Amino acid sequence: MNGFPLAPFLLSLQVTAVATLLMLVVGLPLALLLARRRFPGAMLVETVVNLPLVLPPTVVGYYLLLLLGRGGPAVEWLGWRLLFTWGAAAIASAVVGLPLLVQSARAAIASVDPALENAARTLGSSEAAVIWRVTLPLARRGILAGGVLAAARALGEFGATLMVAGDIPERTQTLPLAIYDAVQNRQYAQANWMVLVMTVLAFASLWAVRRFEQRGRAAPTAAAAPQG
Amino acid sequence: MVASPAPSVAPRLAADFTMQRSGFHLHARLELGAEILVLFGPSGSGKTTTLHAIAGLITPERGYILLDGRTLFRRDDASGPIAQRVPARRRNIGYVFQHYALFPHLTALENVAFALRGPTGRATAAAWLERMNLAHLADRYPHELSGGQQQRVAIARALAPAPRVLLLDEPFSALDAAARQRVQCELAALQREMQLVVIYVTHRLEDAFAVGDRLAVMRDGQLEQTGAIEDVFRYPATQQVAEIMGVPNLFRALVTEVGPEGTVLDWHGLRLNAPPHAFEVGRTVTAYIQPEDIKILYPDRPVMDAVQHNVVAGRIVESSLRPGMRQLRVCLTNGHEIEVRYPAYTYRPLNLQVGEEVRLSLRKEALVVISHAHEN
Numbered sequence: 027m028n029g030f031p032l033a034p035f036l037l038s039l040q041v042t043a044v045a046t047l048l049m050l051v052v053g054l055p056l057a058l059l060l061a062r063r064r065f066p067g068a069m070l071v072e073t074v075v076n077l078p079l080v081l082p083p084t085v086v087g088y089y090l091l092l093l094l095g096r097g098g099p100a101v102e103w104l105g106w107r108l109l110f111t112w113g114a115a116a117i118a119s120a121v122v123g124l125p126l127l128v129q130s131a132r133a134a135i136a137s138v139d140p141a142l143e144n145a146a147r148t149l150g151s152s153e154a155a156v157i158w159r160v161t162l163p164l165a166r167r168g169i170l171a172g173g174v175l176a177a178a179r180a181l182g183e184f185g186a187t188l189m190v191a192g193d194i195p196e197r198t199q200t201l202p203l204a205i206y207d208a209v210q211n212r213q214y215a216q217a218n219w220m221v222l223v224m225t226v227l228a229f230a231s232l233w234a235v236r237r238f239e240q241r242g243r244a245a246p247t248a249a250a251a252p253q254g
Numbered sequence: 255m256v257a258s259p260a261p262s263v264a265p266r267l268a269a270d271f272t273m274q275r276s277g278f279h280l281h282a283r284l285e286l287g288a289e290i291l292v293l294f295g296p297s298g299s300g301k302t303t304t305l306h307a308i309a310g311l312i313t314p315e316r317g318y319i320l321l322d323g324r325t326l327f328r329r330d331d332a333s334g335p336i337a338q339r340v341p342a343r344r345r346n347i348g349y350v351f352q353h354y355a356l357f358p359h360l361t362a363l364e365n366v367a368f369a370l371r372g373p374t375g376r377a378t379a380a381a382w383l384e385r386m387n388l389a390h391l392a393d394r395y396p397h398e399l400s401g402g403q404q405q406r407v408a409i410a411r412a413l414a415p416a417p418r419v420l421l422l423d424e425p426f427s428a429l430d431a432a433a434r435q436r437v438q439c440e441l442a443a444l445q446r447e448m449q450l451v452v453i454y455v456t457h458r459l460e461d462a463f464a465v466g467d468r469l470a471v472m473r474d475g476q477l478e479q480t481g482a483i484e485d486v487f488r489y490p491a492t493q494q495v496a497e498i499m500g501v502p503n504l505f506r507a508l509v510t511e512v513g514p515e516g517t518v519l520d521w522h523g524l525r526l527n528a529p530p531h532a533f534e535v536g537r538t539v540t541a542y543i544q545p546e547d548i549k550i551l552y553p554d555r556p557v558m559d560a561v562q563h564n565v566v567a568g569r570i571v572e573s574s575l576r577p578g579m580r581q582l583r584v585c586l587t588n589g590h591e592i593e594v595r596y597p598a599y600t601y602r603p604l605n606l607q608v609g610e611e612v613r614l615s616l617r618k619e620a621l622v623v624i625s626h627a628h629e630n
Contacts, residue, residue, distance in 0.1 A: 148343070148347060149343075150343045
């Protein structure tokens, strides 16, 4: 077992967990909005959310540099200095994974019968309660599937992460970056380990997604958690 | 089950509102007390939209909705501000949706307890399941219940928070006859017990007769006629109502004579005596006669006074048996067909086969001339 790179592995888990949380916090309201409300600019919002699917990761990374870097809104308005920290890696992973969560969650929410939401309203539920007690529980399989897929994508993020977080061992070097370094330095034993771990996690994610999509009732009610 | 007509109950729910829907303009004007009003009409006539507006699920353009003196909605001008709009969750109106809309991720008990809180809420929900004979199915999920059971869970869920009004949208369309009858009886009993204001939407006339006190006929977003069910059925105010109600033997005829003893109609060459009406001669009117009110005359017996009017001849073109009744289609000498219905045990001596000639009496008193044939 010698040569297993524990530090990048743990860092990847941490980054993926935070990125998944970010995606859920941003993605679920977006999915609800896109599925249930008609508003001007809905197409635009959707297209912007989906852009990272087709843009080169370096382009996404460049935009993030503008947002997070010196003179960008994160520093100027919020005072967050995130560049070249694992926080930047988490944000980059979240941006790249977000479209997968939003698409899946939006489809799941749109397929919830509006009559059920109306039934909850006539039974005294506020709009928030309708979402919490009816819409989200009924859409949970699609949300879980999207969450797992997005988390898997976040775990594998490379390009944008490299641009905004760099490749600092023990601090921002996640598994995909560590693999690149290991191969560059001809440390094939380490590379093999990490490639195996990534493959197993990716396989398990896709397997889980299929299970969520297939299973009828009795899916676990826990929120989508990162694989690990 | 025959519901007693309740025309004089004190009004509790009053609604008068309009809204523009794709395809038609809806104008609903209803006033009802603790009774069951059947909102009847073909699909797409605006019945569900009316219920949605009363429940607060959609917002009318203009008008008002009052419940027990409380304003649920008011807007005096379609382009002006909404003076009052109580959200659906605060209206205290129970709603039974067309396909029940039970929450599929909750058990029967959890469905009924949805609007209730805490352990007392669960106890209330359990009591409701008991009341609907569903206690043994409390832990089943909706997909594990039959259509009738789902229906009763939906009613229990709507009534558990003790609403003042119950709205039902095509509630029994998916049930078989036996289950339908049971739930209908249950509903009528609950209405009396809880003094509920009930609006019951259906496009099935049988359902209307089974549960309703009064009937409101809706077509293309307009309320055509409101009244006791028997009255609306027997005396439809317009040809449209008659057609919607499925009144058979509807025809158009020309008024040829008007007098104190009666009106004489010309139905494509057939001279028919009808009760007196204030029509001018030469006007075209719509008239009908119920199939049960047509008598078949025995050729070898003298024609009695009661049936001496409107004796017409025709040939049987179709004969079918219904529960306890036989129904004939007879082609009259003027080329039109009419339906004749009589108890299966009568007219035994007559040879009433397809192709046989018969003489019919269209009793004068039973010949209904619709008074507003040209109004809308």
